[in-house]
Amino acid sequence: MVTLLNKVEDEYAKSVCLDFGNKPDALIEILHVVQNGSGFLSDGALRTIADSLNITRAEIHGVVSFYHDFKREAPAKQVIKICRAEACQAVGCDDLISNAETMFGVKLGKHNDDVELKEVFCLGNCALGPAIMIDDELYGRVTIKRLEKISAAHIAAKAGE
Ligand code: FES
Known part of the structure; x- marks a missing residue:
């Protein structure tokens, strides 16, 4: 049996x-x-x-x-939203994206275990582009060096929680 x-x-x-x-x-x-x-x-x-x-x-x-809301893969530890709307394009968001792809080793719209790079269209921070958002916190005038620091600070803050 x-x-x-x-x-x-x-x-x-x-x-x-x-x-x-x-x-x-x-x-x-x-x-x-x-x-x-x-x-x-x-x-x-x-x-x-x-x-x-x-x-x-x-x-x-x-x-x-x-339903597209359902996710079948573990999310990245950090989601970085980068604005690609017109005002941010005018001040170099495409360069920021390209450098971010190289720095994090992941293409826009994709993720690895650590980072997801997500395009968004206007974060309401148009005068201070390029604009990004991490963990619902908005940042303006972001350079690749600044992005590296902001990302590291968020990871450190999560590790300390
Ligand atoms: S166009 Fe980027 S925040 Fe509005």
């Missing part, structure tokens, strides 16, 4: 499902809560949710791939 055991791979996902009564109708809310708590939806979390809600993994993958 073969006994199949349902191994819980993600205790947090399991507890979130329990909070929602393991109801399949709550799938989207559960996915949002798990993502907010874990930063992304891991394979283990999706398998745990499928088992808890007694739905197929294909159903979950269909939902997750349909």
Whole structure:
């Protein structure tokens, strides 16, 4: 006789499902809560949710791939938003982006484990471009040297939390 055991791979996902009564109708809310708590939806979390809600993994993958808000990869430790709108273009944001890509080893719109470089269009700081935002903090007149210092300061601040 073969006994199949349902191994819980993600205790947090399991507890979130329990909070929602393991109801399949709550799938989207559960996915949002798990993502907010874990930063992304891991394979283990999706398998745990499928088992808890007694739905197929294909159903979950269909939902997750349909909604762009759901992330399947661990986010970078730091997201750097760089403005590419007109006023910032006029004062050299393209050079800043190019230098940032070289410095962090990642292309705009992509991420590695440490940094995600994200383009945005106007941070409301047009008179002080090039403008960037890290952790909801806005910076103006950013040069590549200044970006290096700002990034390091945010990483140090997070490490001290
Ligand atoms: S154009 Fe860059 S902050 Fe407005």
